[in-house]
Amino acid sequence: xxxxxxxxxxxxxxxxxxxxxxxxxxxxxxxxxxxxxxxxxxxxxxxxxxxxxxxxxxxxxxxxxxxxxxxxxxxxxxxxxxxxxxxxxxxxxxxxxxxxxxxxxxxxxxxxxxxxxxxxxxxxxxxxxxxxxxxxxxxxxxxxxxxxxxxxxxxxxxxxxxxxxxxxxxxxxxxxxxxxxxxxxxxxxxxxxxxxxxxxxxxxxxxxxxxxxxxxxxxxxxxxxxxxxxxxxxxxxxxxxxxxxxxxxxxxxxxxxxxxxxxxxxxxxxxxxxxxxx
Amino acid sequence: xxxxxxxxxxxxxxxxxxxxxxxxxxxxxxxxxxxxxxxxxxxxxxxxxxxxxxxxxxxxxxxxxxxxxxxxxxxxxxxxxxxxxxxxxxxxxxxxxxxxxxxxxxxxxxxxxxxxxxxxxxxxxxxxxxxxxxxxxxxxxxxxxxxxxxxxxxxxxxxxxxxxxxxxxxxxxxxxxxxxxxxxxxxxxxxxxxxxxxxxxxxxxxxxxxxxxxxxxxxxxxxxxxxxxxxxxxxxxxxxxxxxxxxxxxxxxxxxxxxxxxxxxxxxxxxxxxxxxxxxxxxxx
Numbered sequence: 001x002x003x004x005x006x007x008x009x010x011x012x013x014x015x016x017x018x019x020x021x022x023x024x025x026x027x028x029x030x031x032x033x034x035x036x037x038x039x040x041x042x043x044x045x046x047x048x049x050x051x052x053x054x055x056x057x058x059x060x061x062x063x064x065x066x067x068x069x070x071x072x073x074x075x076x077x078x079x080x081x082x083x084x085x086x087x088x089x090x091x092x093x094x095x096x097x098x099x100x101x102x103x104x105x106x107x108x109x110x111x112x113x114x115x116x117x118x119x120x121x122x123x124x125x126x127x128x129x130x131x132x133x134x135x136x137x138x139x140x141x142x143x144x145x146x147x148x149x150x151x152x153x154x155x156x157x158x159x160x161x162x163x164x165x166x167x168x169x170x171x172x173x174x175x176x177x178x179x180x181x182x183x184x185x186x187x188x189x190x191x192x193x194x195x196x197x198x199x200x201x202x203x204x205x206x207x208x209x210x211x212x213x214x215x216x217x218x219x220x221x222x223x224x225x226x227x228x229x230x231x232x233x234x235x236x237x238x239x240x241x242x243x244x245x246x247x248x249x250x251x252x253x254x255x256x257x258x259x260x261x262x263x264x265x266x267x268x269x270x271x272x273x274x275x276x277x278x
Numbered sequence: 279x280x281x282x283x284x285x286x287x288x289x290x291x292x293x294x295x296x297x298x299x300x301x302x303x304x305x306x307x308x309x310x311x312x313x314x315x316x317x318x319x320x321x322x323x324x325x326x327x328x329x330x331x332x333x334x335x336x337x338x339x340x341x342x343x344x345x346x347x348x349x350x351x352x353x354x355x356x357x358x359x360x361x362x363x364x365x366x367x368x369x370x371x372x373x374x375x376x377x378x379x380x381x382x383x384x385x386x387x388x389x390x391x392x393x394x395x396x397x398x399x400x401x402x403x404x405x406x407x408x409x410x411x412x413x414x415x416x417x418x419x420x421x422x423x424x425x426x427x428x429x430x431x432x433x434x435x436x437x438x439x440x441x442x443x444x445x446x447x448x449x450x451x452x453x454x455x456x457x458x459x460x461x462x463x464x465x466x467x468x469x470x471x472x473x474x475x476x477x478x479x480x481x482x483x484x485x486x487x488x489x490x491x492x493x494x495x496x497x498x499x500x501x502x503x504x505x506x507x508x509x510x511x512x513x514x515x516x517x518x519x520x521x522x523x524x525x526x527x528x529x530x531x532x533x534x535x536x537x538x539x540x541x542x543x544x545x546x547x548x549x550x551x552x553x554x555x556x557x558x559x560x561x562x563x
Contacts, residue, residue, distance in 0.1 A: 006380040014368050087366035090417075092331060094381055095353040273346070276331050 003096055007104035008112060011078075018113055021070050022120035025063060029124050033131040052143035056153045059125045064160065067117035071109045075175035076186040078105045079272060086277045098272040102176065102265065109172055110165040118157045125153075152239035159243050163225045167248075170217060170257045173264025180271040183278050217257065224251055280342065282307045282428060282460050283328060287336035289484075290323045297323035299484035300336065305477070307427070308457045309491075312471050313464040314554055315481035321464040324481065325432050328462070329358055341427060354383060357421050358430035365405045365413055372401030378420050390423035393453070411442030418446065422454045429454070431463040435470070447474060468551040478550055480557055487557050492550075500531050501548045502539050512542040519556035530556045 012018055079102070082088040091101070125144070133141035144150045175190060182189045194210065201207045227244045248254055283305040290298040298320045305311050315321045327334040330349030338345060343352050365374065371394065379387045394401070397415040405413055414434070421429065435443040451474060455461065465471055478495065480488040490498070503526045504512045515538075517529035530548060531539060539545055548556065 003381055006377055010377055013370075013373050014366070082366065085366060086361070086364045087369075089331075089358075089360040089364040090366065092349070093329075093353060093358045093360070094378065095350050095383070096381055097350040273349075274333060276326065 003100050004104055004107070007096065007100060008108055011104065011108045011112070015074060015108075017070060018074075018108070019116055019120075021066060022063060022117045025066050026120050026124040026127075029059070029062075029128050030131070033128040033135070051140060052146050052149040055129065055140055056125055056144065056149060059128070060121050060153060060157065063117045063121035063124075067114055068164075071113045072171075072175060073187075074113065075105070075109045075172055076179050076190055078109075079176060079179035079268070080182060080186045083275065083278050088276055092276065099269050102180070102269045102272055106172060106176065106265065110168070111161065114161045114164070118161065121157070122154070148238070156239045156243070159225070159245075163248055164221060166254060166258060167217075167221045167224060169261030170264060171261075173261040173268065176268040177264050177271065180268045180275060216253070220253070224248055224253060280339075281305055282341060283462070284339045285324075285327075285336065286338075288324070288327060288338055289335040290320075290327060290332065291335075296484050298327070298334070301481070301484065301486045303479055303486050303489050305460060305462060307460050309476045310455065310461045310463070310474055311477040311479060312468070312475040312550070313462060313479050313481060314468055314550070315464075315466070316558065317466060319481045320484040321481055322432060323484075325358070325360075325430055325462070325464060329356070329430060355426055356428040356430065357424050357426045358432065359417050359421055359434050360432045361434070361436055365417055367404065367406035369405050370401065371399055371403055371405075371408075371416055374405075374416065374420060375401070378424075382424055384425040385420075386423050386425065388423075390419045393419035393422060393449075411438055411445075414438060414442060414446055415449075418449055422449070427458070427460060429459065429461045431461065433465055434463065435465070435467075443470065447471070450474075468554055469549075472550045475550070478553075480554055482558050488553075495550075495553065496547045498533055499548050499553055500534060500536055500539055501546050501552065502529050502531065502543050503527070503546075504529055504543045508542050512539075515539070519559060521556070 082091060129141040129144055132138055178190045179186050194214065197210050201210055225244060225248045226242055227247070281304040283303070285301055285303050288298050288301040288303075289296070301320070301324060303324075313321050313324060323332070326332040327338060328340050328345055330340075330345035330347075330352055333346055340352060341355050345352055375387060375390050375394075378390075379385050394416065397412070397419065399408070399412055399416060399419075405416070408416065435446055438446065447470070450461070463471055463475075475492060477491045478488065479486060479490075502512065502517075503523075505526060509527055512529050515531060515534055517531050519530040521528045521530075526543075529542075530553075536545060
């Protein structure tokens, strides 16, 4: 366990973007709130009961999107970069197993990066709401607490972090595998084989299996984890009702993904054991 | 006592390229062993196999362990410096010390700090800000603070200037080496490590050409400077290598009695570098 604490600390030392990226998003939003036009904010009917929901949903969604992009880039780079600069030879001279190394990177991508983004989103939403409330004399600050919206948002974030980590495990596993394998251009290699299979299927076999599977995995998360869409104008549905916990864990696709993802991670560890520098 | 490193029929292939071809070698505890060979001879492959960084065929035991399967356990008792400058550029000196202290049970922080302060390297500096020589000092500080039984060095001074090279080897011999430790060092600059070594292993084209202590080498091998008139008589004793130097011919003998050879001219014990050239040239002819 102690090793994991050090390995994760190591990632945070190396990848300052883990906190810099959300910090920049946060700074941009705060600057916009400070110096942007207040017109747009005052146009929103503040007395409407769903304003808090919309506001928190917007900020959360923004951080979530940025976080997912960064996590993907991180996964593609993390087992490639140290082979390229040969520092893998230093890390491998220490008594840390390749399993621990690979799992620590996975933990960083699926748990640490999302948690940092979550905290950043929380802090930012409060600061921006505070600034906007004063500047535009709006009630957005107060609306956050309406009907427990704020609390619901915290629960929603936690739910998203856990379920997205499970749902996207095969995607993360694929990225790690590419990162541990390729000699150059991990980003290109993460797409290229899939594109080739897709084209072969399309032009020679006339099928679309891969596209279907990929589309379902990449685009199907919201459908798998939630009941329909979150009706923002319906105050009676809470975030708790929105989460489809039973549906998510009862879905075979969740478990198939988990197994496929785990297999890819086992493969990644095996590659990591055999591949040193490029 | 079982040898610290023992390889039997160790082979490694990369596709059709044979990097190690049934190599046999053994390293006893308390020795400083030079693994010497030309570029591409299989030195690095041999070290990679010993350190558990690559798969291999044949039998290999390092500190009684199978390196590839048990790398993590092995690295608690063995450490290595592979080349120089493999410390990641973003890493700060104090972070490097903290990390190794955190994950290595045999690391003694005070030793590392002591060495670093002697080398006058500040903790807040990143590796990318340090010269190659200083980076090597940092790596050495980290490595020497680990109470390891085996230290493996792969071309440790490549790219360093002569001052840095000298201080590297001085630190190694004076501050690190004692009878409980064993060092395996690869280099193609034989002259530089010659007076450090207790043993030499020559490797060429993936095969072990020689595996011997320096004492044995001094007894077994002999070079004689022979003048032209005695050359034919000396040749009858079957030297394994000849070299022409300043009008004389130096003949290299293995296992010949010195008293017998001294009739032909001046005797001397070949240097490791000489012997290396002699051995490998024979292989080539």
